[in-house]
Amino acid sequence: MSIRVPEGFLVAGVHSRIKRDPQKLDLSLVMSERDATGVGVFTQNLVVGAPVVVNRRRTPSPRIRCVVINSGVANACTGERGLRDAEQMARLAAAACAAEEDQALVLSTGVIGEFLPMEKIEQGIMAAAVKLGRSAAALTSAARGMMTTDQGHKVAGRTVRLSGGEVQITGIAKGAGMIGPNMATMLAVLMTDAALEPDVAQAALRAAADESFNCISVDGHTSTSDTVLLLANGAAGGGPLAAGSDDLDRFLAALMEVCVELAKAVAADGEGASHLITIEVGGCADRASALQIARTIANSPLVKTAVTGCDPNWGRIISAAGYAGVPFDPAAMNLRLNGTLLYEDGAPVEFDAEAVSRSMRESRDTLVELSLGEGKAAARFWTSDLTAEYIRINADYHT
Amino acid sequence: MSIRVPEGFLVAGVHSRIKRDPQKLDLSLVMSERDATGVGVFTQNLVVGAPVVVNRRRTPSPRIRCVVINSGVANACTGERGLRDAEQMARLAAAACAAEEDQALVLSTGVIGEFLPMEKIEQGIMAAAVKLGRSAAALTSAARGMMTTDQGHKVAGRTVRLSGGEVQITGIAKGAGMIGPNMATMLAVLMTDAALEPDVAQAALRAAADESFNCISVDGHTSTSDTVLLLANGAAGGGPLAAGSDDLDRFLAALMEVCVELAKAVAADGEGASHLITIEVGGCADRASALQIARTIANSPLVKTAVTGCDPNWGRIISAAGYAGVPFDPAAMNLRLNGTLLYEDGAPVEFDAEAVSRSMRESRDTLVELSLGEGKAAARFWTSDLTAEYIRINADYHT
Numbered sequence: 001m002s003i004r005v006p007e008g009f010l011v012a013g014v015h016s017r018i019k020r021d022p023q024k025l026d027l028s029l030v031m032s033e034r035d036a037t038g039v040g041v042f043t044q045n046l047v048v049g050a051p052v053v054v055n056r057r058r059t060p061s062p063r064i065r066c067v068v069i070n071s072g073v074a075n076a077c078t079g080e081r082g083l084r085d086a087e088q089m090a091r092l093a094a095a096a097c098a099a100e101e102d103q104a105l106v107l108s109t110g111v112i113g114e115f116l117p118m119e120k121i122e123q124g125i126m127a128a129a130v131k132l133g134r135s136a137a138a139l140t141s142a143a144r145g146m147m148t149t150d151q152g153h154k155v156a157g158r159t160v161r162l163s164g165g166e167v168q169i170t171g172i173a174k175g176a177g178m179i180g181p182n183m184a185t186m187l188a189v190l191m192t193d194a195a196l197e198p199d200v201a202q203a204a205l206r207a208a209a210d211e212s213f214n215c216i217s218v219d220g221h222t223s224t225s226d227t228v229l230l231l232a233n234g235a236a237g238g239g240p241l242a243a244g245s246d247d248l249d250r251f252l253a254a255l256m257e258v259c260v261e262l263a264k265a266v267a268a269d270g271e272g273a274s275h276l277i278t279i280e281v282g283g284c285a286d287r288a289s290a291l292q293i294a295r296t297i298a299n300s301p302l303v304k305t306a307v308t309g310c311d312p313n314w315g316r317i318i319s320a321a322g323y324a325g326v327p328f329d330p331a332a333m334n335l336r337l338n339g340t341l342l343y344e345d346g347a348p349v350e351f352d353a354e355a356v357s358r359s360m361r362e363s364r365d366t367l368v369e370l371s372l373g374e375g376k377a378a379a380r381f382w383t384s385d386l387t388a389e390y391i392r393i394n395a396d397y398h399t
Numbered sequence: 400m401s402i403r404v405p406e407g408f409l410v411a412g413v414h415s416r417i418k419r420d421p422q423k424l425d426l427s428l429v430m431s432e433r434d435a436t437g438v439g440v441f442t443q444n445l446v447v448g449a450p451v452v453v454n455r456r457r458t459p460s461p462r463i464r465c466v467v468i469n470s471g472v473a474n475a476c477t478g479e480r481g482l483r484d485a486e487q488m489a490r491l492a493a494a495a496c497a498a499e500e501d502q503a504l505v506l507s508t509g510v511i512g513e514f515l516p517m518e519k520i521e522q523g524i525m526a527a528a529v530k531l532g533r534s535a536a537a538l539t540s541a542a543r544g545m546m547t548t549d550q551g552h553k554v555a556g557r558t559v560r561l562s563g564g565e566v567q568i569t570g571i572a573k574g575a576g577m578i579g580p581n582m583a584t585m586l587a588v589l590m591t592d593a594a595l596e597p598d599v600a601q602a603a604l605r606a607a608a609d610e611s612f613n614c615i616s617v618d619g620h621t622s623t624s625d626t627v628l629l630l631a632n633g634a635a636g637g638g639p640l641a642a643g644s645d646d647l648d649r650f651l652a653a654l655m656e657v658c659v660e661l662a663k664a665v666a667a668d669g670e671g672a673s674h675l676i677t678i679e680v681g682g683c684a685d686r687a688s689a690l691q692i693a694r695t696i697a698n699s700p701l702v703k704t705a706v707t708g709c710d711p712n713w714g715r716i717i718s719a720a721g722y723a724g725v726p727f728d729p730a731a732m733n734l735r736l737n738g739t740l741l742y743e744d745g746a747p748v749e750f751d752a753e754a755v756s757r758s759m760r761e762s763r764d765t766l767v768e769l770s771l772g773e774g775k776a777a778a779r780f781w782t783s784d785l786t787a788e789y790i791r792i793n794a795d796y797h798t
Contacts, residue, residue, distance in 0.1 A: 044722070045718060045721040045722045046721040046722070047718055047720070047721030047729045047732075048721075076714070076718070077714055077717055077718075077742075077747060078746075079746040112714025112715070112718060113713065113714045113747050177701070178701060178718070180722070219699070219701055220698070220699070220700070221701045221715070221718070221722070222718075222721075222722035223718065224714075224718045224721065299619070300618070300619070300620045301618040301619070301620065301700070301785075301789070301793070302576070302577060302620045305789075305790055305793035305794045306793070308790065308793075309795055311794070314512065315473075315475070315476055315510070315511025315512045315623075316511070316620070319444060319475070319476075319511060319577075319621075319623045320620060321445075322444040322445040322446030322447075322621075322623065323445070323620070328445065330445055330446045333446075343476075346478065347476070347477075347478040348477075348512050386700075386790060387794075388787035388790045388791065390700070390704075390790075391704055391785060391786060391787045391790060392787065394700070394701055394707075394708070395704045395707040395710070395786075
């Protein structure tokens with residue numbers, strides 16, 4: 001595991017006064033020194049932020065040069081003016097990076113329904129352009145510039161040894177609330193110095209997102225702005241990774257690891273969370289069924305609050321599986337919590353409740369393993385628990 | 400509006416020591432002095448409590464005589480022993496009411512996964528049989544005997560003038576948590592002294608439940624025990640209400656009112672709730688679409704916590720509608736909150752946020768009205784808001 005800015009990329013994050021607190025960064029810039037293949041996956045919400053409209057038009061592309069990101073204002077539900085603002089924001093970023101207008105992508109996150117403060121955005125882009133760099137500090141700043149209610153910044157990376165040499169994959173992400181991705185996700189930007197053709201990159205990103213960002217939730221509320229971008233600039237040298245090659249397989253495995261790590265970081269940072277809950281559902285007829293059951297368990301406030309209370313309340317987990325809308329034989333269900341068998345072949349078993357409760361109190365990680373007797377497919381899903389702090393954050397986060 | 404026990408019914412509620420607190424009633428008995436048509440609608444959860452298995456076998460029936468209900472233990476996920484216990488509980492109730500075994504129905508609510516304390520149940524049934532009566536106090540006790548985390552008991556009734564004279568419809572219900580009905584509901588027992596054939600009664604109950612108990616949620620978690628029963632004993636005199644008759648139409652309207660009143664009482668009593676949220680979605684292509692959008696808004700923790708905070712945060716409502724999975728044109732959306740227009744033709748409008756917030760602070764009722772431009776169908780849905788008290792109740796409610 002290694003985190004560094006991939007070859008040919010420069011990054012920065014600054015405070016541009018969108019947020020009041022000068023300690024909080026609110027504008028980030030990611031630049032590729034050469035044309036990069038740029039692909040994205042986007043929210044399936046019908047109501048989308050203006051940046052999603054712009055990025056959908058511009059990707060996939062063989063010649064992306066930069067991504068500009070602001071936090072504090074989502075530029076969603078802002079109509080025609082919002083769309084003009086997003087286009088202008090991309091234009092300013094392109095100019096700062098000596099690129100053409102359609103080589104820039106744009107991401108915004110924060111309050112829905114407010115217009116972007118375009119003067120501050122313009123000044124922020126110019127300030128960020130001056131600071132562009134490749135240091136660990138620059139990467140941290142870029143990750144911090146996308147944060148909203150996040151408690152910490154999120155960076156993950158992998159170095160992959162391919163036949164022609166090493167390539168690097170590094171990603172930054174944000175998200176702590178309004179997390180219920182549906183074929184898309186919160187915000188993340190993945191950079192690699194490997195070379196990828198647009199169609200290969202698009203397939204790689206979709207596959208990785210499907211088992212990472214699409215397998216997390218905090219509150220089950222799919223945002224208007226969910227976006228994951230992948231930029232591949234080939235600066236590590238070597239030609240494009242060929243479909244079906246061993247190199248591409250190794251690259252995909254590492255990309256999946258980076259995406260899973262970032263996605264888990266988002267779920268773990270769920271607003272107010274005291275536990276990261278990993279839900280593994282197996283023994284299903286197909287992966288879609290397993291995922292649907294895992295997601296239903298993850299989104300149950302009763303399951304979440306049981307984990308908050310360190311209570312091995314298996315009845316809430318079993319009953320959530322039962323209303324997932326997937327047919328199965330309840331008499332073949334088995335459930336483990338933090339490794340202890342609680343429910344076997346459709347009936348409760350004797351277990352040391354105090355010991356399981358202690359294991360939940362002593363770790364931020366809770367593992368739920370449910371198996372059915374329908375087949376061999378499985379899925380993993382990650383979510384946060386639900387605490388009074390979540391209520392405080394969201395009842396007080398005024399528009 | 401009038402609440403009294405319908406003719407030919409007797410009711411009681413007692414403390415049978417299932418619950419520790421002697422102030423809390425935990426066993427109720429509903430008896431019909433003559434054979435009653437008995438029908439039910441039940442949870443669609445695949446994992447069902449033993450009482451659901453028994454009641455599904457015994458309804459619809461033209462000769463039900465009694466319903467026995469306990470709270471404190473749900474007798475769900477209890478396997479073969481649980482099924483035998485449920486059958487024995489019904490047998491004891493039938494004996495106490497001088498009925499045959501298959502004339503008794505049984506309901507249990509409370510903790511999942513524990514076995515019924517059968518000695519206490521037996522003593523409670525005998526104590527309740529002695530107390531059977533028709534007073535307002537007896538009705539209140541019967542409603543209290545089904546309560547779990549409910550803050551108050553739930554009773555509703557209507558007197559309906561038909562061509563042959565008056566009939567009475569009276570219902571009792573419980574529910575405050577694990578409320579996310581799907582083609583069924585929490586627990587409710589509806590009594591009427593009108594005469595109804597089983598197929599007419601079944602259709603009437605299904606229609607009424609679909610626009611009442613199936614249109615509420617607290618936490619979106621469909622329970623293993625949801626059941627609504629309707630007993631019609633004809634004791635008011637007159638023959639069975641004929642399908643298509645004006646009398647049946649009047650009866651159905653009143654039955655719908657009783658069910659809506661009880662369902663709203665369940666949502667209003669949602670665990671820890673500070674607001675009852677009514678969501679009216681109109682302008683849809685069909686009722687199923689309207690209901691799906693209303694349910695999605697109702698189940699969003701971000702919408703709920705905005706109401707908790709008395710925050711007119713329309714972005715959360717609009718974005719929840721967007722991920723409901725129903726196609727529509729976002730540019731034709733209109734939203735009112737407590738009567739004030741916040742969003743018109745897909746764009747925000749200027750409004751007095753402080754005045755709307757004040758209206759939310761000053762009332763327990765919040766009204767969300769969303770209209771689309773797809774058609775003329777509409778649906779109503781009721782939910783509670785989400786407070787820190789909900790977390791306290793469910794993180795501390797130990798198994």
